[in-house]
Amino acid sequence: MYEEFFNLTTKPFELVPNPEFLFLSKSHKKAITYLDYGIKERVGFILLTGEIGSGKTTILRNLIKGLGDRVVLSKVFNTRVTSEQLIAMVNEDFGLEVSGKDRLTLLRELNEFLIDQYARGNQPILIVDEAQNLSPDLLEEVRLLSNLETDRSKLLQIILVGQPELRKALHQPELKQLRQRIGISCHLKPLCLDETGNYIHHRLEVAGNRDAVELPPETIEIIYQFSRGIPRLINIIGDFLMISAFAEQTREISVDLVREVVGELEEDANYWGDEDVEEISSSRALSPKVAERLDRVEEALSVIVHGGAGDFIDKLISIEKHMGEIAGGIDARLTVIDSSVGSILREVKTLKDKTALLEKRVDIEPDKKRKGMLGWMSS
Structure with a gap:
């Protein structure tokens, strides 16, 4: 249907298990x-x-x-x-x-x-x-x-x-x-983000034209997040994208087009089921660096809640540092993550306010102050 428009010899994203299209992750x-x-x-x-x-x-x-x-x-x-x-x-x-x-x-x-x-x-x-x-x-x-x-x-x-x-x-x-x-x-195992992009271009190349469409990195990331690196789902998305681009007579696969196609597919087919909607928006759908930073924030909060007050200020500084990095790396579309970050920020602010309040009101020796904060933290 669209092969001639994209200078392809065959459809690149068919679901048949053709060994000629085998991608070696x-x-x-x-x-x-x-x-x-x-x-x-x-x-x-x-x-x-x-x-x-x-x-x-x-x-x-x-x-x-x-x-x-x-x-x-x-x-x-x-x-x-x-x-x-x-x-x-x-x-x-x-x-x-x-x-x-x-x-x-x-x-x-x-x-x-x-x-x-x-x-x-x-x-x-x-x-x-x-x-x-x-x-x-x-x-x-x-x-x-x-x-x-x-x-x-x-x-x-x-x-x-x-x-x-x-x-x-x-x-x-x-x-x-x-x-x-x-x-x-x-x-x-499912494909990783880099392998997802290589997989798409590999199939286009086998089909006759590796450069049949323009795929910005953002579009590949959305495809990866939705498909979770499963080749069959990547093929389904890819075929719909080719049809949609052909209908609009364009070779550029925009972010908006990918979002539209992915949204329609999930609405019609519900591939992951209602119980998995939250998981799609979890840190596992993010880049490894962002997921790692979120883990560090959770670890720091755990130390604050369950550990001693001696590490309190250092952990707050650590949290602020990683929160800044996370804020720059998290996709605004992932509402679950946005909610989690907001909750963490509120908890950090509350802890900082309590610390400041204690420092103003408690006028005792440093060792006694530490003992008093430990008592407050454990209460």
Whole structure:
């Protein structure tokens, strides 16, 4: 629709997991290295987790694309099944006949198939996607499949792929044996702010024109704050921005345009849910420096409230210093943070007023004054 206007050969922000658009963030590079090592070394169990839209399927497709001819794959994507259905899907994807056969027959034929593949020098791999939906009983069933082995090596290599809930499920006491068999474990983390900008330009470049649009740093920061670094959400925002810019016949993505698109997306789709609205505006959505300064302010206040008065004035000075830095770095749109800063400023002012009042009214020796302030602070 808009490719010709932006001198692109294809749409840059489609949601299909196309390996050609794979962006190697630090986390993705690590995951690919681990997966490649695990497959080459024939590690029995490999675990890959990540949030929805973090790029798990894209990495898997890239992995499958690079596997040699000796690898024989079975991929299971429907995990809301019974034990018998699960084994039937594994066998069917390996090319075995499953119609009218019971569980024991399916297992026997799978074992015979794996032995035959081993004799041929092939490497059977089972990929179980959306594994967080498997019940503990089915996860145990998957573990039992890994018992198919010779004296020298496993007959079947298993890759479990799922959302972070999968890691929690694996910590159940009844899955201790499965947990102990996982030889490679990697988790895909969201992109950071810099990676978000690089990701957007990478996809534009793969699509034919890295400079198709102008993206000021402020626009990338808004995209990052809303998407939380999740590639799928970045793609959704990116596609809407391209359509909106095309409609206005402009190649400049303004801050106002990004705000408008993000606002409409959240209103229509509510990606994060009402319970997460406050989290979007939290310090985690800010730059690391601003978040660090807020932590320092909270720490200083804690010392004032719970510590001795000897550090009182020094902490007030520290707070004033960091508050000045924070005031210059916090986005006015983050109302939750604005409210927190205002509350801190009011508390600092109250404490300073109390200190000044005590210094005027209490006329005692310095050591007695300190003792009196300590008593006031603890009361």
